[in-house]
Amino acid sequence: MKKSNRKNKISLLKRITMSPDICHGKPCIRGMRYPVEIILELLSAGMTIEEILADYEDLEKEDILAALAFAARLSRIKRIQSISA
Numbered sequence: 002m003k004k005s006n007r008k009n010k011i012s013l014l015k016r017i018t019m020s021p022d023i024c025h026g027k028p029c030i031r032g033m034r035y036p037v038e039i040i041l042e043l044l045s046a047g048m049t050i051e052e053i054l055a056d057y058e059d060l061e062k063e064d065i066l067a068a069l070a071f072a073a074r075l076s077r078i079k080r081i082q083s084i085s086a
Contacts, residue, residue: 010070013063013066013067013070014067014070014071014074015067016030016031016063016064016067017029017030017037017067017068017071018030018031018032020032024036028071030060030064030067030068031064033059035057035060035064037068037071037072040053040060040064040065040068041068041069041072044065044068044069050062050065053065
């Protein structure tokens with residue numbers, strides 16, 4: 002990964018915040034009550050970035066990209082272990 006891309010990704014990830022007082026500590030966009038998981042669900046349902054931004058006017062394109070960067074980082078785990086009930 003180029004150095005400028007890495008810097009951009011780090012900058013995007015700073016938009017993801019976690020606070021026990023907001024959405025029960027779930028990762029959210031810029032301290033607002035927009036959990037990353039909701040943004041990812043909207044995208045996976047087929048909404049475009051532009052459609053999401055039209056529906057949620059206080060979000061910015063970089064917020065959506067930050068949610069994707071956050072999800073990409075989480076997917077880099079080394080191993081998934083099954084949890085039995």
